[in-house]
Amino acid sequence: MKSTSVATLAYVIRRLFQAIPLILGVIAINFTLIHLAPGDPATLLAGEFASPEAVERLREEFGLNDPFYKQFLTYLGKVATGDLGYSYRFRAPVLDIVLDRIPNTLLLLFVSFVLSMIVAVVLAVLSARRPNSLFDNVASSLAMVGYALPMFWLGMMLILVFSSQLGWLPTGGMYSLRGERTGLAMVLDMARHLVLPATAFAAYFMAMAYRLTRSKLIETLREDYIRTAHMKGLSEREVLFRHALRNSLVPVIAVMGLDLGVMVGGAVVVETVFTWPGVGRLMYDSILARDYPLLLGIFVVVSFGVIIINLLADLVAALVDPRIIYD
Amino acid sequence: MTSNLVSTAAQAPQSAVSAPSRRKQAAFRLFLRKYAENRSALVGVALVLLLVVVAVAAPLLTPFSPRTLGNVPLQPPSLTHFMGTDDLGRDVFAQFLYGGRASVLVGVVAATISTVIGVLLGAVSGYWGGWIDDIIQRVTEMFSIIPRYFLAMVTVAILGANLFNVIVVIGLLSWPAATKLTRAEFVTLKTRSFVDAAKMNGASSWSIVFSEILPNAMPPIIVQTILTISVAVLMEATLSFLGLGDPNLVSWGLMLNKAQSFLTIAPWMAIFPGLGISLFILGLNLMGDGLNQALNPRLRREAKA
Numbered sequence: 001m002k003s004t005s006v007a008t009l010a011y012v013i014r015r016l017f018q019a020i021p022l023i024l025g026v027i028a029i030n031f032t033l034i035h036l037a038p039g040d041p042a043t044l045l046a047g048e049f050a051s052p053e054a055v056e057r058l059r060e061e062f063g064l065n066d067p068f069y070k071q072f073l074t075y076l077g078k079v080a081t082g083d084l085g086y087s088y089r090f091r092a093p094v095l096d097i098v099l100d101r102i103p104n105t106l107l108l109l110f111v112s113f114v115l116s117m118i119v120a121v122v123l124a125v126l127s128a129r130r131p132n133s134l135f136d137n138v139a140s141s142l143a144m145v146g147y148a149l150p151m152f153w154l155g156m157m158l159i160l161v162f163s164s165q166l167g168w169l170p171t172g173g174m175y176s177l178r179g180e181r182t183g184l185a186m187v188l189d190m191a192r193h194l195v196l197p198a199t200a201f202a203a204y205f206m207a208m209a210y211r212l213t214r215s216k217l218i219e220t221l222r223e224d225y226i227r228t229a230h231m232k233g234l235s236e237r238e239v240l241f242r243h244a245l246r247n248s249l250v251p252v253i254a255v256m257g258l259d260l261g262v263m264v265g266g267a268v269v270v271e272t273v274f275t276w277p278g279v280g281r282l283m284y285d286s287i288l289a290r291d292y293p294l295l296l297g298i299f300v301v302v303s304f305g306v307i308i309i310n311l312l313a314d315l316v317a318a319l320v321d322p323r324i325i326y327d
Numbered sequence: 328m329t330s331n332l333v334s335t336a337a338q339a340p341q342s343a344v345s346a347p348s349r350r351k352q353a354a355f356r357l358f359l360r361k362y363a364e365n366r367s368a369l370v371g372v373a374l375v376l377l378l379v380v381v382a383v384a385a386p387l388l389t390p391f392s393p394r395t396l397g398n399v400p401l402q403p404p405s406l407t408h409f410m411g412t413d414d415l416g417r418d419v420f421a422q423f424l425y426g427g428r429a430s431v432l433v434g435v436v437a438a439t440i441s442t443v444i445g446v447l448l449g450a451v452s453g454y455w456g457g458w459i460d461d462i463i464q465r466v467t468e469m470f471s472i473i474p475r476y477f478l479a480m481v482t483v484a485i486l487g488a489n490l491f492n493v494i495v496v497i498g499l500l501s502w503p504a505a506t507k508l509t510r511a512e513f514v515t516l517k518t519r520s521f522v523d524a525a526k527m528n529g530a531s532s533w534s535i536v537f538s539e540i541l542p543n544a545m546p547p548i549i550v551q552t553i554l555t556i557s558v559a560v561l562m563e564a565t566l567s568f569l570g571l572g573d574p575n576l577v578s579w580g581l582m583l584n585k586a587q588s589f590l591t592i593a594p595w596m597a598i599f600p601g602l603g604i605s606l607f608i609l610g611l612n613l614m615g616d617g618l619n620q621a622l623n624p625r626l627r628r629e630a631k632a
Contacts, residue, residue, distance in 0.1 A: 025469045029478065037485045044485070144367070148609035150561060152568050153583060153601030156590060164591045265476020269565055273587070283477065287484050287569055299481045302474050310472055 008318070015314055019307055024076075026303040030296050031075050037292070044292050047088040084300060085293035089286075094297030098279060102301070104174065105267050105278030111194060112201035119202075120209035121249070125240055127210075128217035139210065146207035152269035155200035159273070162196060169196050172275035197274040201266055205256075212255055216248040250321045257313035261306050361621040368617020374610025378603070382427030391418035393425040393577045401593045411595040413585065422577050423599050429567075429578035430560050430607055433494055437559040440498025442552045445505020450536050452506070453513025463506070471503040479562060483571045490573040497562050501555055508551050512544035519543075546622045550615050557611035564604045579603045 037044045042059040059065065062074060078084075084094040127136040163171040170176065174193050175186070220226065221244050229239045256263075271280035279298060286294040362368055381388065395417065402412040410419035452463040479496050486492050516522065517540060525539045566572050567580025574581075579600035586597035 021465060022469050022472060026473060029473070033482060033485055141367075144612065145605075145609060148557075148612055149605050150564055150568075150601065150608075152565070153597070153604065156583070156587065156597050156601065160590060160594050160597070164594075261472050261474040262476065264474050265565070268476060268480065269568060272569065283480065284569055287480060287571060290484065292485060295481045295484055299474070299477045302477050306472060306474050 008322075011318060012315060015311055019311055022307050023304065026300060026307075027076055027079050028072070030079075030300055031072055033296065034075075045085060047291070050088070079300065084297035087286075087291055087294045087297075089289050089291045089294070094293050095301070097294065098282065098298055098301045101277065101279045101282050102305070104276065105264075105271070105280060108194070108197055108201060108271070108276060108278060109264070109267065112198045112205060115198060116202040116205035117209055120206045121213055121245070124210050124213035124217055125245065127214050128221060128244075129236075129240065131218055136214075140214070143207040143210045146203045147211070149203060150269075151200050151204060151266045152273050154203055155197065155270055155273035158196045158200055169193075172273070174277055193274075193276075197270050197276050200273070201270050204266065205263065208259070209252060209256060212252045213248060216251055217244055220244045220248045247321075250317050253313060254317050257310050257317075260310060260313075264302060264306060358621050362617055365617045365620060367613050368621070371610045371613025371615075371617055374606050375614055378427055378607050378610065379431055381424060382431050385421070385424035385428060388424055389418065389421045391421040393417060393422040401589065403593075404595055410599045411593065413582075413593070413596050414589055419582075419596060419599060422582055423579075423603060425577045426579040426582055426600060427603060427607075429572075429576050430563060430604065433490075433497065433563040434556040434560040434607075437494050437497035437501065437563070438552055438555040440495070441501040441555050441559070442505050442548065444499070445502035445551075446509045446541070446548060448502070449506040449509025449511075450513055450541065453510035454517055454532070454536050454540065456514075460510075464510075467503045467506045470500065471507075475500050476562070476565065479566060480569065480571060483566060488566075488571045488573060490576055493563060493566055493572060497559050497566075501558055501562070504558075505548065505551050505555060508547055509544060512547060513540055516540045516543055547619075550618045550622065553611055553615040553618065557608045557615070560604065560607055560611070 034041045034044065040055070042055045042062070042064055043050070045062070046055045046058050062071065062078075064071065066074070082095050084098075086092070087094050087097055090097050123139050127133075127139050130136060159171050162169045170193050172193075174190055175181075176189050176193075226239060226244055229243050230236075234243075267278060267280035268283045269280070270276065271278045272284040275281060279302060283295070283298050285291075286298065396415050397412055397417055400412060400414050404411045404419075410423055413419055413422070448463050448467065452460045452467075479500055482496050483492055486496075513536075522535060522539055525535050530539070563572065563578070564580035564583075567578045568584050570584060572578050572581050582600035583597060586593070586600070589596055
């Protein structure tokens with residue numbers, strides 16, 4: 001028991017150290033982008049209509065007259081202290097603006113993720129139980145289609161059907177203009193606004209999780225220990241859920257964690273279509289306004305978020321399946 | 328099915344003349360038959376071919392130009408305008424056809440860039456191993472974890488939204504899958520006897536990598552390239568949708584960007600370009616899966632199981 005906990009601790013520390021080069025890499029990419037931009041980096045950061053004094057102040061602040069390596073260290077120090085620059089459009093520090101929007105995006109991501117995992121796992125279990133049955137073929141084809149639909153188009157079609165035609169759900173935003181601002185009424189109002197964007201987002205996750213879980217389950221159901229479990233006289237339900245599913249889900253979550261970086265990209269288009277006030281919509285607005293400090297700041301914050309969630313997913317997987325630690 | 332397999336394999340060595348080339352032909356025929364047995368894979372090829380042909384032949388298929396302003400804006404689909412007209416009276420069908428060109432062009436060129444980078448890095452990493460393998464694996468991991476779409480958006484926004492930048496940025500961000508795959512192939516293939524034979528004949532490392540191992544690793548690399556095209560098509564559409572595509576190029580993403588403001592009054596502006604993107608991506612994915620199954624006997628059995 002004791003040696004296990006030591007091994008776990010060693011694993012946690014090793015994974016933490018592996019995240020450091022990733023974080024440095026993200027900062028280096030950002031630094032390179034600032035310098036790749038056509039024209040003077042100071043002008044880029046100060047915005048189009050900045051006064052010469054403001055540009056000069058930025059040049060001073062970022063040490064743009066210093067040698068290259070020193071500029072990088074200056075930039076590194078700024079990021080480390082949470083200074084991601086200043087948005088002239090919002091007249092506020094970049095970090096504050098981004099952090100303000102993060103909870104809304106996390107809510108959307110979390111609801112979509114839970115929704116899609118539940119639906120995907122149930123469908124995958126039903127499919128894997130009888131591969132190539134009618135049910136399996138229909139579900140697998142639907143997953144193939146769901147995997148191919150661009151989130152922003154699916155979102156627009158959902159608005160067309162459920163908002164414009166049927167009038168069941170709002171077209172966008174997070175709260176009704178004249179809605180209640182307190183208590184249960186507010187939560188319900190927000191939930192109504194959440195249904196369509198979460199569905200647009202979840203379709204892709206669902207398709208992916210279904211495909212992964214299904215193939216992993218079919219593979220697992222052929223293992224010897226599953227046959228043993230059957231022979232012990234366990235019911236099919238028990239074998240499927242207690243044995244097969246548990247061992248199939250860990251690799252599924254690991255693969256999905258690796259694709260997280262691509263998934264959060266979907267937040268930009270879904271939040272844009274549904275005017276959901278999260279980081280993604282902020283990204284779109286900053287693209288339109290060419291607000292470079294904000295664009296670069298969002299990239300840093302979102303990258304750090306993805307790296308942290310990735311790390312947590314790995315640690316959870318290691319706790320559920322301790323074999324990972326010894327690999 | 329099994330009897331076919333046996334007879335094809337048995338026929339090949341019988342003739343003395345150029346047995347290897349005959350065996351290759353037989354293997355290729357077997358592959359074609361396996362592929363043709365897979366109905367969804369055929370649908371995939373049909374979809375992709377249809378969209379590519381339609382995009383290439385665009386000027387022959389419509390008398391309209393995608394840019395010429397018309398007299399009647401926001402017309403619903405009719406016999407003259409199959410997909411209706413947009414807010415400036417331009418023919419949506421013509422835009423749809425020409426928009427396909429952007430997807431095909433960006434998808435193929437960007438995926439080619441990604442594949443070349445991925446294969447080079449994966450080959451070096453898998454064949455030589457050691458510290459260079461460690462470094463390449465770390466960098467690959469970094470590029471698969473960082474939020475690729477955010478990075479693409481920031482980069483295109485800063486460097487300028489034009490066709491060249493869009494293609495290069497997508498190409499430079501989509502290689503990690505190809506690298507991982509090529510590395511895994513090289514790690515397995517480099518221990519095979521034909522590699523030892525080439526070494527004993529005094530072949531250089533580079534010639535072993537490119538003339539001995541790479542041809543044997545090609546089938547999965549081709550499958551991966553097709554899947555990368557589908558990834559690139561989606562990324563191009565996303566960038567254009569967000570106003571980060573080439574403004575001088577008609578594309579499905581840009582059409583959807585415009586369609587947003589007219590969603591309720593002119594849904595045809597949104598429906599058709601989105602169908603184009605979805606069908607193209609669906610076709611490429613079905614094609615990739617089908618190729619994978621036809622080339623990989625183990626998967627073929629699993630699909631049947």
